[in-house]
Amino acid sequence: MKSLLTLIAFTAGAATSAQAAINAQLGRRFLHPMQAALASFTIGTLACLVICLTMRLAWPSLARLASVPWWLWLGGLLGTCYVLTSIIVTQRIGVAAMLALVIAGQMAMSVLIDHYGWFQVTPRALTLLRTIGAVMVIGGVALMMLKTRID
Template sequence: MKWVWMLLALTAGMAVSVQAGVNGGLGKRIGVLEGAFVSFLIGTIVLFLVQLFFGKGELLAMFSTPKWQLTGGILGAFYVFVMVLIVPKVGVANSLAAVIAGQLVMSSIIDHFGLFGGQRIPFDMTRLAAIACLFLALWLFFRK
């Protein structure tokens, strides 16, 4: 069953690549901030409709959650804004190579300390080697 979740994550990664290209083009056409706003607006409308029909009905519970758990939207908006800004300048592959490097560095820190209530997975030499390879890949993507 674990492979199904990994396949779903792989598919989500592919969707992020398409999203970056689409949003980059949108930003060039209507403006960077406007492109990020429109992307989030459409996503918000779609999620609103989906949660109406398939949600658990616990939307108002957001008012009783710790406030730091509500920062995901801010972080998502920052990500979309940055992608709308940089994709037209450096391309989708270069942008996502940098994003993936940043994600794996930060996620390794989060895992190592078990932050946000997650499972604690110690940082080891294997993960260090993987991150070093990732930064080598990042360098290879960015070099001319």
């Protein structure tokens, strides 16, 4: 099971690279990057709707939706920030540099979220090995960025 989850996560990461490149090209064809982000999210929303309908999933009641803490709705907003940023930044510095910076940000935030148990995740202590791993990832990002010119 762990191997399958590892493969799925790796594949999602690869898809993120393709997404950044595709969305950057989409952004070149619209009048504003926000329009490209809207187009991307519209297709994604329609895909989710088709999957939910195909699986015949029950819809939550309004009372259940009303009981959701406000901050849980921020995921969509953060996704919009990511897609819009990738559309703008990828065009200027390339896919690898943009995603290297995204990975550095993800690594920094993820160790804090894990360590402190933010957003109700199960806390996972920031051990020496996890710290070394995070520093190595961020160090790799720094190496990727050495020759990248940001206009």
